[in-house]
Amino acid sequence: NAGVTQTPKFRVLKTGQSMTLLCAQDMNHEYMYWYRQDPGMGLRLIHYSVGEGTTAKGEVPDGYNVSRLKKQNFLLGLESAAPSQTSVYFCASSYATARTGELFFGEGSRLTVL
C-alpha cells in the first residue's frame, strides 16, 4: 500500500527559482495538509485542504501556494524560493470525519535554497 507519497524527496534550488512539490494519497482522504519542519520548531502548518477544489491557509502560508485539483493530489508551490524556505516538507492526509482525524504522513521532502 502506497499511502502518502511525496515527490521529489530532495531538491536544491537557487534563490528566486520556482518549484512544485507533489503529494499523492491513495486512501480516498478528504483532508490534506502541507507542513514544514524546522529544528526546534516542530511541524508548522503551511496550507491545508478540506476537499477537492478547496484550500485554506495555515500558520505559515507566506511564500507558498497550493492547489487541490484532484482529490488524491495536493500540490505545494514555491514561486520564488528564498533561503528561509530551506526546510523539510511533510504532506499528510486524513479522513473527513471528525473525531478520528488521524494524520497519515508522507516521507518528507528536503528542500535546500541557496
Next chain:
Amino acid sequence: ILNVEQSPQSLHVQEGDSTNFTCSFPSSNFYALHWYRWETAKSPEALFVMTLNGDEKKKGRISATLNTKEGYSYLYIKGSQPEDSATYLCAALTGGFKTIFGAGTRLFVKA
C-alpha cells in the same frame, strides 16, 4: 493561532525506567488531541487520537490521558526500551480542522 506546548524538550532515561511527557493546549474550542511517534528518518505515526475529557488510551507499554477542561495530556511509557527512542509529538485539532503540533519531546533510552 492555537499554541501547543510540550515538555520536556528532551529526556534521557535508562532501559527499564518508566517516564512521562506533558502536552498542554488551550482548552477552548477543543476538538481532539493526537499523539504521534516519530523515529529518525521516518514519518510520524499516530499513537492515539483522544477526544473526551478523562479519556485514557493504551497501546502496549504506552498510555495517554486527556484533560480537556484544564488543557493537558500526559503520555506514559512503562519500562522504556531502546526501541522507544523517538520524538513524541502531540497535536491539537481545533473546530476548524487545523491540526497544530507541539515541538515534540525527544526521548533517548539507553541500554
